[in-house]
Amino acid sequence: MSPASAASRGCFITGTDTDAGKTTVTAALLRALLEYGLESDPANSFEARAIKPVQTGCEPGEDANPAAPDVKRYSEALRGLSLPDAAQPRASALRCFRPACSPHLAAQAAGEHLDARELALACRAEVCKANFTLIEGAGGAHVPLNDEEDMLDLMAALDFPVLLVVSNKLGCINHALLTLDALAARGLRGAGMILCRTVPDRAGEEILRADNAAVLARKGAERGFPVLAELPFLPDLDAPSSEERERAWARLSALLRDAARHMICSCSGEIAKQSLAADELLAFDRDHIWHPYAPAAPGPKVWEAVSAAGARIRLRDGREVVDGMSSWWCAALGYRRPELIRALTEQAARMPHVMFGGLTHQPAVTLAEKLLALAPAGLNNVFFADSGSISVEAAIKMALQYWQAAGKPGKTRLAALRGAYHGDTCGAMSVCDPVTGMHHLFSGILPRQLFLERPSCRFDQAFEPASFAQTEQTLRREAATLAALIVEPVVQGAGGMWFYHPEYLRRLRAVCDEAGILLIADEIATGFGRTGKLFASEWAEISPDIMCLGKALTGGTMTLSAVLTSHRVADAISRPKAEGLPGAFMHGPTFMGSPLACAVARAAVDALLASAWQEHVARLERRLAEGLAPCRNIPGVRDVRALGAIGVVETEHPVNTEKMQDFFVRQGVWIRPFNRTVYVMPPFITPDADADLLTRSICLAFAQGMHL
Numbered sequence: 001m002s003p004a005s006a007a008s009r010g011c012f013i014t015g016t017d018t019d020a021g022k023t024t025v026t027a028a029l030l031r032a033l034l035e036y037g038l039e040s041d042p043a044n045s046f047e048a049r050a051i052k053p054v055q056t057g058c059e060p061g062e063d064a065n066p067a068a069p070d071v072k073r074y075s076e077a078l079r080g081l082s083l084p085d086a087a088q089p090r091a092s093a094l095r096c097f098r099p100a101c102s103p104h105l106a107a108q109a110a111g112e113h114l115d116a117r118e119l120a121l122a123c124r125a126e127v128c129k130a131n132f133t134l135i136e137g138a139g140g141a142h143v144p145l146n147d148e149e150d151m152l153d154l155m156a157a158l159d160f161p162v163l164l165v166v167s168n169k170l171g172c173i174n175h176a177l178l179t180l181d182a183l184a185a186r187g188l189r190g191a192g193m194i195l196c197r198t199v200p201d202r203a204g205e206e207i208l209r210a211d212n213a214a215v216l217a218r219k220g221a222e223r224g225f226p227v228l229a230e231l232p233f234l235p236d237l238d239a240p241s242s243e244e245r246e247r248a249w250a251r252l253s254a255l256l257r258d259a260a261r262h263m264i265c266s267c268s269g270e271i272a273k274q275s276l277a278a279d280e281l282l283a284f285d286r287d288h289i290w291h292p293y294a295p296a297a298p299g300p301k302v303w304e305a306v307s308a309a310g311a312r313i314r315l316r317d318g319r320e321v322v323d324g325m326s327s328w329w330c331a332a333l334g335y336r337r338p339e340l341i342r343a344l345t346e347q348a349a350r351m352p353h354v355m356f357g358g359l360t361h362q363p364a365v366t367l368a369e370k371l372l373a374l375a376p377a378g379l380n381n382v383f384f385a386d387s388g389s390i391s392v393e394a395a396i397k398m399a400l401q402y403w404q405a406a407g408k409p410g411k412t413r414l415a416a417l418r419g420a421y422h423g424d425t426c427g428a429m430s431v432c433d434p435v436t437g438m439h440h441l442f443s444g445i446l447p448r449q450l451f452l453e454r455p456s457c458r459f460d461q462a463f464e465p466a467s468f469a470q471t472e473q474t475l476r477r478e479a480a481t482l483a484a485l486i487v488e489p490v491v492q493g494a495g496g497m498w499f500y501h502p503e504y505l506r507r508l509r510a511v512c513d514e515a516g517i518l519l520i521a522d523e524i525a526t527g528f529g530r531t532g533k534l535f536a537s538e539w540a541e542i543s544p545d546i547m548c549l550g551k552a553l554t555g556g557t558m559t560l561s562a563v564l565t566s567h568r569v570a571d572a573i574s575r576p577k578a579e580g581l582p583g584a585f586m587h588g589p590t591f592m593g594s595p596l597a598c599a600v601a602r603a604a605v606d607a608l609l610a611s612a613w614q615e616h617v618a619r620l621e622r623r624l625a626e627g628l629a630p631c632r633n634i635p636g637v638r639d640v641r642a643l644g645a646i647g648v649v650e651t652e653h654p655v656n657t658e659k660m661q662d663f664f665v666r667q668g669v670w671i672r673p674f675n676r677t678v679y680v681m682p683p684f685i686t687p688d689a690d691a692d693l694l695t696r697s698i699c700l701a702f703a704q705g706m707h708l
């Protein structure tokens with residue numbers, strides 16, 4: 001590969017500790033990269049730069065701007081190089097502070113705030129200016145940026161490969177491997193390790209240093225951090241004579257030549273190594289892998305996602321798209337949350353899974369305790385299942401077993417609302433909307449359920465009692481055969497993104513009580529704050545007999561669902577065996593109560609409760625409502641509505657999902673329209689500017705008639 005053709009690349013440089021030799025290595029690497037470019041590309045179009053996102057210990061400089069000591073050293077290392085455009089700055093510091101201390105303290109003293117995401121954006125803007133950019137962190141991996149974030153958060157937000165500088169001395173194996181563990185725990189890729197010497201050799205230490213090098217070479221290679229170079233101690237770097245200094249830098253640079261070449265070839269901003277080329281991957285996918293509701297081959301157009309952080313997803317080509325979908329309601333807290341990753345890796349390291357038959361464990365017990373404490377009053381028992389659909393299956397079976405135990409085995413049917421969506425397995429499908437659901441395809445296997453009118457009374461209008469009359473009558477008439485009524489409280493999701501009046505739900509609860517029908521609340525989409533209440537049932541101040549949770553339960557990290565039931569239901573099912581009855585609930589998935597999933601869910605629930613989710617959801621509701629309002633007057637648009645962190649534009653006719661999605665990706669947003677709705681339910685942490693980009697893109701799509 002000719003370096004001249006290289007796109008913008010770079011790596012983040014961190015050390016095992018403060019004073020591990022990072023700045024010297026960065027400076028010498030900068031020289032090595034430029035020399036390599038000069039040699040291999042006589043046209044001299046290859047540029048390398050070094051940047052210091054946060055520089056502390058600055059002195060006032062000549063022009064009254066603070067002079068950054070590390071930037072001085074980078075420039076010093078380039079002395080004597082005959083670069084084509086010598087005046088061009090090849091080193092800079094982005095945020096400078098006077099005190100020589102940790103970034104968080106220095107910023108605090110200056111009355112300023114450092115933010116990992118903002119720093120990463122500033123770094124990215126710099127990276128475009130050269131073919132290869134070295135980004136030198138401050139101190140080691142866990143050095144704080146502010147009260148919450150540290151250097152690892154900056155590295156994760158940047159998502160560049162990381163080069164670890166190790167000072168080769170007593171204790172360095174421990175420090176280096178702990179740092180590699182911390183980097184791996186955040187999903188950071190390795191550029192490599194460079195071993196250096198920051199103090200003069202002492203007699204008798206050769207064996208120790210050689211052993212350090214051998215151990216780190218082996219363990220580093222295993223972890224994707226090969227040792228790229230071992231540097232000697234060079235006191236001449238600080239010699240009084242500038243010729244001696246120049247010679248020392250040239251020598252160091254020569255020792256880093258191979259490392260520089262390796263980094264140019266292997267460090268890209270995207271995950272490329274070991275994986276298929278982008279087009280091969282997409283071709284294999286198109287020919288062999290099913291996607292949701294899609295033909296097998298050729299499959300639909302898809303994009304390759306390589307990482308995600310905060311409210312954004314990164315695509316293979318380096319583009320970031322603002323996520324409007326929370327990955328189908330799940331990633332409500334945003335992606336790559338350190339506390340969720342920590343919960344996952346800690347549990348994975350201890351006990352990813354054991355069977356739940358005959359065994360229990362802390363993650364399941366703690367999560368169950370939390371869920372019952374948060375859920376509407378009266379729910380008392382928890383059944384853990386694998387996915388939303390399976391939790392609906394379990395809920396249906398519970399309702400049937402309840403009535404068998406209660407001596408009314410004739411109550412076997414379910415009532416559901418038109419416009420509902422409850423999942424894709426057979427029991428769940430049977431209670432989905434009979435028209436937009438898949439009933440005509442599977443009529444041979446689906447039980448016939450009872451469908452009630454879709455609640456016509458809007459969330460944002462006065463309740464119209466007449467709208468409930470028909471439903472009430474039907475429920476009372478059919479009660480003898482009805483085991484349960486299943487509803488999505490207040491917000492009907494995938495079946496049309498419809499928001500109905502809480503009074504309707506309150507009356508459903510009352511009629512179910514009077515007529516002897518269990519009420520199942522499917523809170524899989526609405527649970528955990530999405531509608532502005534922790535659970536949407538709270539809008540009507542009701543408690544269901546059975547409640548299904550899923551989706552955001554694990555903060556979008558993995559699949560898990562839970563079915564919560566009242567004492568009455570659980571007790572009846574569990575009553576000692578009567579004629580032909582098991583006295584037990586007859587369901588037990590292999591991965592029931594998965595410790596891994598429960599540990600992550602516990603962390604996700606804690607993170608949600610510790611966050612200002614109510615303010616975020618209220619803020620997003622205002623933003624989405626205002627941002628989408630201009631769509632109201634566009635021909636072909638039937639309705640515009642927002643509730644909680646959900647914004648919807650409903651059209652007269654189904655839209656072309658693929659065409660619109662393609663348009664949205666080009667606008668830098670991830671929105672997947674469905675049927676007659678173009679909707680967003682972004683992560684709660686989505687900043688205002690990103691929420692506005694979502695709504696602006698939707699408005700633009702409609703203004704251009706993409707929906708027609």
Ligand SMILES: *Cc1c(COP(=O)(O)O)cnc(C)c1O
Binds near residue numbers: 390422526550551
């Ligand atoms: C997504 C969803 C389901 C199904 O959950 P899966 O995890 O996809 O099986 C059920 N009910 C509602 C309301 C949903 O939004």
